[in-house]
Amino acid sequence: MTDTTTSSATLADVLTTAREAACLTQEDLAERSGVSVRAIRNLETGHTSRPRKQSLVLIAKALGLPPGEVGRLMRRPHTDSHREPPGPVPAELPAAPRHRLAGRTAQVDSLRAHLSATEPHDLGRPAVVVGPPGAGKTSLVLEAAHGVRGRFPDGQVYVDLHPDASAAPFTSDELVRRVLRSLGATPVADHPEEAGAQLRDALSRRRVLVVLDNADSEGQVRPLLVDGARSAVLVAARRELPALTGQLRLRIDALGEWDAFQVLEDLLGAARTRAERASALSVVRSCARLPLALHIAGLWLSARPHRSLRDLAERLEHEQDRLRFLHIGDLSLQASVAACFGTLPTPVRAALQRLRTVRGAFGVEDMVARVTPSRGLAADLLDELLDHQMIHVDQATGPGQARYRVHEAVRQYVAYCPTGSCRPRTAAGQVWLPRQAGGGRTAGGPRVLRRGLG
DSSP: OOTTOOTTOOHHHHHHHHHHHTTOOHHHHHHHHOOOHHHHHHHHHTOOSSOOHHHHHHHHHHHTOOTTHHHHHHHSOOGGGGSOOOOOOOBOOOOOOSSOOTTOHHHHHHHHHHHTOOSHHHHTSOEEEEOOTTSOHHHHHHHHHHHTGGGOTTOEEEEESOOOTTSOOOOHHHHHHHHHHHTTOSSOOSSHHHHHHHHHHHHHHSOOEEEEEEEOOHHHHGGGOOTTOSOEEEEEESSOOTTSTTOEEEEOOOOOHHHHHHHHHHHHOHHHHHHTHHHHHHHHHHTTTOHHHHHHHHHHHHTOTTSOHHHHHHHTSSHHHHHHHSEETTEEHHHHHHHHHHTSOHHHHHHHHHTTTOOSOBOHHHHHHHTOSOHHHHHHHHHHHHHTTSEEEEEESSTTOEEEEEOHHHHHHHHHOTTSOOOOOEETTEEEEOOOSSSOOBTTBOEEEEOOOO
16 A cells, blocks of 8 residues: 555545556556446445455455455445434335235345345346236335335435326426435525435435335436435336336236235135135136235225125126225225326327227227227337336237237226216216115116106
């Protein structure tokens, strides 16, 4: 080491001094040592709290340092030991799911492994969970986030980017200011560019987990991405975010039949569920194996121990009524679909409504016949519907040969709620009511009550 290096200097100070004394840039040192420029930069800025011994050996050799110097480098204090106290430590995560996430163990493990990474370049990659309405994206990210809270001692920030379907979603500038306030920044810069820089600086100095729910654009996520940061970003997205390069992307969909059956069994108990296995399987199919729908069905039955599974199976028998029945308290499959439907661009929404009578698989030719005579526009609309999780690929035999299906809950929404309102239908002198289990139905139609005319 040079004579100017004191025993109290940090690892970052020592490496920077040695590199400059050798008249090397970070790029030169990377080429000589085989260690990436990013890793060298993180060491010199103190962003790597646990440097790899092998990396230090390669760097020391490239700098011509004595063989025994690596041990002393490992014992050098890091920048973290001298930083100022971080200020308020937010703990904003909503409660973790109280139920087991059947069929999602592999996804939870994958997210937790990603968020537990020790290399800064891994943490700098956002983890994005995407799937159709009702697939359980929020539950999945919260389950993963709670399992790694200890890895982020400087806090956990949670932001629902679209908490109210009647209001506009958070803009990127609003999100930046919101996260800065959670991290205790005072004051928050007025200018958006300066506030963004302020946030990047805060996230680079701390180990914070930021969870974003209901994201629908890359612009909402990008301000949180910091190269070499020790903070992490976990996102539940309503649509694909392809412009976020390097992301860990997890696509989730409906559960398999056995896992869906397990959701009901966990809520109702094995004895009750298996005693009416046929009815339980009917409920599973009516819920399209969606975790949200199954959870609502299980809670409805749990609150009514005197009712049979057959009662619920019959209530859900007619698809035009299912979205209305799959509702309990503040949980609603219809509301989940409506929130996603409401964010669609107008042309995409119109295309989806024109597909409302399509029950099976369809392709570009069907789009040409039903939506637009332009094959190019038809293909583009299919891509948009796919990105927004309204449809899924049913089969693909080759380029341009894909067949698609509308997600079942989405199909029911556009088929029976074409205006997005799902208000009870009325006719002169009548009030429409959904079909109920048991008697009281009109043949082939909904129950009808006559208004008293006096």
